Amino acid sequence: MPAPTEFLQFVDQNADAFIQRLSDAVAIPSISGDASHRKDVFKMADWLNDQLEAVGVETQLVDLGKHIMDDEELQLPPAILGRIGNDPKKKTVLLYGHFDVQPANKSDGWDTDPFTLVVHPTNGQLIGRGSSDDKGPILGWLNVLQYHFQTGKELPVNLKMCFEGMEESGSEGLDDLVKREGSGNGGWFDGVDCVCISDNYWLNTRTPALTYGLRGLTYFKLTVSGPSRDLHSGVFGRTVHEPMTDLIHLMGQLVSSTGKILIPGVDEMVPPPTEEEKAIYSGLDYSIQDIQDAAGAAIALSDDKVNVLMGRMRYPSLSLHGIEGAFSGVGAKTVIPAKVSGKFSIRLVPPQTPDAVNPLVIAYLQSEFAKLNSKNKLHIEDLHGGKPWVADHKHWNFEAAKRATEAVYKQSPDLTREGGSIPVTLTFAETLGVNVLLLPMGRGDDGAHSTNEKLDRSNFIEGTKLLGTYLYELATV
Amino acid sequence: MPAPTEFLQFVDQNADAFIQRLSDAVAIPSISGDASHRKDVFKMADWLNDQLEAVGVETQLVDLGKHIMDDEELQLPPAILGRIGNDPKKKTVLLYGHFDVQPANKSDGWDTDPFTLVVHPTNGQLIGRGSSDDKGPILGWLNVLQYHFQTGKELPVNLKMCFEGMEESGSEGLDDLVKREGSGNGGWFDGVDCVCISDNYWLNTRTPALTYGLRGLTYFKLTVSGPSRDLHSGVFGRTVHEPMTDLIHLMGQLVSSTGKILIPGVDEMVPPPTEEEKAIYSGLDYSIQDIQDAAGAAIALSDDKVNVLMGRMRYPSLSLHGIEGAFSGVGAKTVIPAKVSGKFSIRLVPPQTPDAVNPLVIAYLQSEFAKLNSKNKLHIEDLHGGKPWVADHKHWNFEAAKRATEAVYKQSPDLTREGGSIPVTLTFAETLGVNVLLLPMGRGDDGAHSTNEKLDRSNFIEGTKLLGTYLYELATV
Structure with missing residues (x-):
């Protein structure tokens, strides 16, 4: 069922007011990772709660307890649980978003004050911290609800909402809440039929996307130690086993220059792509030029877009991040470091899990270390x-989003998987046992955690139409 | 010719006064590497100059100009050139030492004030910054000269002296002076028959040593760059060539875990040891336990002392020091660094020189990098x-020192080579074209650049006898 034409018109007519509301939201610097801004996260929770109540949502602020940050005990900002509609004949959709933001200072390189929403005079971009991540999408839902509230129109589905204020700082407290209230024991999340999370981005700047997968992660620290203190390389060079030599050998055995993971069994866990899957990657609106523009250099691992996209989305990857304990300054220092720790991580895809992969990593490193015949000591942490997450993209939840995208944007969405992680996705999928859809509002170049974060005006306005239309399509898929 | 018995008695009888003079020298914090102590280096030059004049040395303070340190233009401390005796029938010996010291603060972990010489109540160690490196040895020469001056005895050789105040900061200005005055154009160093430098240490705490070799060095910075900025490993992992992966592969191809240099041609430049050479190492008073005690762990590359000592003294070594540009902090960070620089150095032995070795290193790294088929960029600096230095240890200069050692210590000296560098040694050897002897006064555990630097009382007193006896033996070898 398409959305009512009046809804689409309402959105266009109220666009300036919606942008003003986004401006009010951006003006509250709700930085969850900075203790000095914790009060602003609370302020943002109150502001959002008021906005939700004003459009007819029945809300509750849930106390998530305290936590320690930078040696200080702080009260966690509340989660906002909201609901509207309770018709057993309708589907019940859970919406998730977060009202906290990343830190931002003008001195980081912003062209304008990060907490003053600026409408770009020519291209219409809405520039400000949180515009795209994730206040814009939350306000998209508010816009949809405002239409129904002001016009007295019934929503086509029942809505539950879960908005949190700690996403940028590890979603502390949220997992416990979801597990407590969502495990089928009569908790608040009972009865949810599907989840919609609007907290990621299109693959590019052109084509709307639906996202059905996220990679997992396992992060290792590999420590080689030997001497009791740093040694002079003149005096000790070629007399003792040097920890740095051993560590570099081990780190060099993890991944090839072309990205193949050399730990036996890790790449092999992942089944080859089906033809149907390959067709998805082939059909994505993406080019080698896109990735090289994003990386800032012509360093793509392949000239084949399908290979590169699968490398990001459906294969595991292993990256070497750095070494702790070795000389890392500028200039020349001739010390033999006594104890060095290499850091690396593996992005995981189904059916990989940390539990399945870690034993292979540890066994391989121990075996490679044994080959060195070194008298140093190896410690692996x-x-x-x-875990990674992949949803069934043929589920009616995705089908509704696809139809909505085609209705609003007149084009089929890219069906994407993300290389990174949004842990709450997995929490909802596993705890509630329902299909989760990632329905991005912003574009690939929004600069979510970067300077000059923006949301294109058209993404905010058309995105609002998309969210509303999705609810109508949900009612009839 | 043995030293006169009266000399040996004089040294014993004046031991306390000698220690008092060392105490006066240590009390001047002549730290060349700290601009705020530059005045103390000048003060130390004046103090030493006065002491030399008081025992009959004709001196001059040579202005070495200015230099820049920590963005500040500073006057270099003067070099002191001294001479005593000008008998064409006698050999002329050049003595070298330095009157500047390494930085030291009690808060670094010293048990006592570093600039107050403390005589340990039970073991007689003379504890203080510069006691062993290198004020003790310089004062050893003063002690010898005092005997001859006070008793009116003629010295058995002509002496020239060169004492500098910048050794701990790269001997700035000294090379120019030696080259200007020592290149055979009627300069001040003309007529020198041999050089004696007392600025290193016994191999252990038991056996006097003569040192006839030092390793050279070549230090490399190896930079791999790719993306224009650091990348998110979730988004870019397995899509682009990662600079860190390439760098770690290259660094892993440089040296084996057992110390073999993998760059073709580098180890191969060095001829195998002769049987005579092996006998020297075999005869050194040193054990695997000694090296493991010094390193603080049982990590020696071999159980064979000759192999381990040759690894330090007569073979090149390659050490990996660290990486600039990668994550080096504690904790976990998932960034793909955009540009990383590996640092490594090779200690060189004859006939290796930087000019001979560097092209092999560069060609090898370029060839290994080509094998990676990476689109990243490699830059080698x-x-x-x-250069390394090895002297003829059968020269009369060494023979005199050997006889002197046997006379004073009643044991044959260890014939050692050092794994590190003392660049001025090579400057004297190459510029003056004469034999250079390193005649250490202190022991291997003196902690020259460390906390609680000390010189054993017996090393100072017997060492004074050794220096004087060496001059007498020189006269007749």
Whole structure:
């Protein structure tokens, strides 16, 4: 069922007011990672709660307890749980978003004050911290709800909402809430039929996208130690086993220059792509030039766009991040470091999990270290990890989003997987046991965590239409 | 010709006064590497100049000009040139030492004030910055001269002296002076028959040593760059050539875990040791336990002491020092660094020189990089270097020192080569074209650049006897 024409007109007619509301939201510097701004995250929660109540949402602020940040005990900002509609004949959709933002200072290189929304005079971009990540999408939902509230129109589905204020700082407290209220014991999340998260981006600047996968992660710290203190390379060079030599050998055995993971069994866990899957990547509006523009150099691993996109989205990757304990300054220092720790991470895809991959990593490193016949000591730590997520993109939840995209944008969405992680996605998918859709509002160049973050005016306005239309399509798929 | 018994008695009888004079010298914090102490280096030059004049040395303070340190233009401390005796029938010996010291603060971990000489109540160690490096040895010469001056005895050789105040900061200005005055054009160093430098250490704490070799150095910075900025490993992992992966591969191809240099032609430049040479190493008073005690762990590359000592003294070594530009902090960061620079150095032995070795290193790295088929860019820089030095240890200069050692210590000296560098040694050897002897006064555990630097009382007193006896033996070898 398409959205009512009146809804689409309402959005266009109220565009300036919607942008003003986004400006009010951006003006609250709700930086969750900065203790001195914690009060602003609370302020943002109150502001959003007021806005939701004003459009008829029944809300509650959920206390998530305290946490320690930078040696300081702080109250966590509340999660906002909202609901509107309770018709057993309708589907119930859970919407997720976050009202906290990344840090931003003009001195970081912003052209304008990050917490004053600026409408670019020519291209219409809405520039300000949080415009795209994730206040714009949350306000898209508010826009949709405002139409229904002001016109007295019934929503085509029941809505539940979960908005949090700690996403940029590890979503502290949220997992517990979802697990407590979503495990089928009569909790608040019971009855949800599907989830929609609008907190990622199109692959490019041209084509709307639906996202059905995220990679997981396992992060390792690999420590080789030997002497009791740093040694002079003149005195000790070629007399002792040097930890740095051993570590570099081990790190050099992890991944090839072309990205192949050399740890036996890791790449092999992942089944080859089906022809149908390959067709998805082939059909994506993306080019080698796009990736090289994004990286700033002609360094793509392949000239074949399908290979490169699969490298990002459906294959695991291993990156070497750095070394702790070795000389890292400018200039020349001739020390033999006593203890060095290499850091690397593996992005995981199904069916890989940290539990399945870590033993292979550890066994391989131990075996490679044994080959060195070194008298130094090896210590391997798994610092953190998370499972990958892939949804069924043929589910009615995706089908509704696809129809909505075609209705609003007159083009089929790219069907994408992300190379990174949004951990709450997996929490909802696993805890609630329902299909989760990532429905991005912004473009690939929005600069979510960067300077001059922006949301294109058209993405905000057409994106609002998309979110509303999606609800109508959901009702009839 | 043995030293006169009266000389040996004089040294014993004046030991306390000698220690008091060392105490006066240590009290002047002549730290050349700290601009705020530059005045103290000048003060130390004046103090030493006065002491030399007081025992009959004809001196001159040579202005070495200015230099820039920490963005500040500073006057270099003067070199002191001294001479005593000008008998054409006698050999002329050039003595070298330095009157500047390494920085030292009690807060670095010293048990006592570094600039107050403390005589340890039980073991007699003379503890203070510069006690061993290099004020003790310079004062050893003063002690010898005092005997001859006070008793009116003629010295058995002509002496020239060159004492500098910038050794701990790269001997700035000294090379120019030596080359200007030592190249055979009627300069001040003309007529020198041999050189004696007392600025290194015994191999252990038990056996006096004569040192006839030093390793050279070539230091490389190896930069791999690709993207225009750091990248997110979720988004770019397995889509682009990662500079860190390439760099780690290259660094892993340089040296084996057992110390073999993998750059073709580098190890091969060095001829195998002769049986006579092996006998020297075999005869050194040194054990695998000694090196493992010094390193603080059982990590020696071999159980064979000759192999380990040759690894330090007569073979080149390659050490990996660190990486600039990669994540080096604690914790976990998932960035793909855009530009990373690996640092490594090779200690060189004859006939290796930076000029001979560097082209092999560069060609090898370029060839290994080509094998990676990476689209990243490689840039190789040779940051600095110096040639190795080996003297003829059968020269009469060494023979005199050997006889002197046997006379004073009743044991044959270890014949050692050092793994590190003392660049002025090579300057004297090459410019003056004469034999250079390194005649250490202190022990291997003196902690020259470390906290609680010390010189054993017996090394100072017997060392004074050794220096004087060496001059007498020189006269007749």
